[in-house]
Amino acid sequence: MTTSSHATQRDLVASLKGQAVRTGASTPSVRGADWRLATVTAVGAGTVTADGIVARCMEWYSAPAVDDVVRLDQSSSGNWVAMGRLAVAGGTGWTTPTLGTGYTQGNTTTTGNNNGAIRYRKINIQGTWFMEWDGGADRANGAQTANLLSAALATAFRPVRKASMVIARNATAITGVAASSNVFHSLKIDFNQDGTLTLISAVAGDVETNWLSLKGIRYPLD
Structure with missing residues (x-):
């Protein structure tokens, strides 16, 4: 065998090896399961x-949108699954604000019905930005x-439209009314477009609010 034929054989082997690698890399049944990041360009049913x-x-990826960056998983049989949207920038950690006059931050033992301090954060859920609240507070009489x-x-952190919510508060019986008929255990709060939080019907008297909770409150920011 001549030197030229040896070189031809080496080239052929290298070519076949490269082709096998490329085929394996593009064939799920050869390379096994895989995943990748991709950007959504269209949404179907x-x-x-x-x-x-x-x-x-x-x-859980129930509200996909164009331009979402998602994780795609492929099985060894070639089927593709969109696992869901990746986290987006812009969220915030918990912030504990200073309360207005007459209000005392809750803790875990004596105030705010032990709900902890009022705090808030901005989070993204399925492509929509939300304001989320936690904790409770005491309210001074009057x-x-x-x-x-x-x-x-x-x-x-402000809603584009007023967000009105019902929140928990102390249950107070009305004078002369049986305790079994007492229904004053909730309170309305307005999250206003100007960034203020207004309690509704927190007046003095039999049904005065002494503690309130914002735990679990969440409203969209758009």
Whole structure:
């Protein structure tokens, strides 16, 4: 065998090896399961198209949108699944605000019905920004400022429309009314577009609010 034929054989082997590697890399049954990041370009009925791949959405990825950056998983049989949207920038950690006159931050033993201090954060859920609240506070008898907080919320934390919520408060019986008929255990609060939080019907008297809770309150910011 001549030197030329040896070189030809080496080239052929290298070519076949390279082709096998490329085939394995592009064939799920050879390379096994895989995943990748991709950007959604179209949304279908329970599916998304990302980087030219049509993938079925997981149950929790129920509100996909174009431009979502998602994780796509592929099985060894070649099926694609959109696992869900990746976290987006812009959220915040918990912030504990200063309360207005007449209000005392809750703790875990004596105030705010032991709900802990009032705090808030901005989070993203399925592509929508929300304001989330936690904690509780005590309210001094007769005290009611126009804002539960000492200052208005920053613009980024204000709803575009007033968000009215029902929150928990101390249950107080009305004088002369049987305790079994007492229904004053909730309170309305308005999260206003100007960044203030207004308690409604927190007046003095039989049904005066002594403690309140914002735990679990959440409203969209758009």
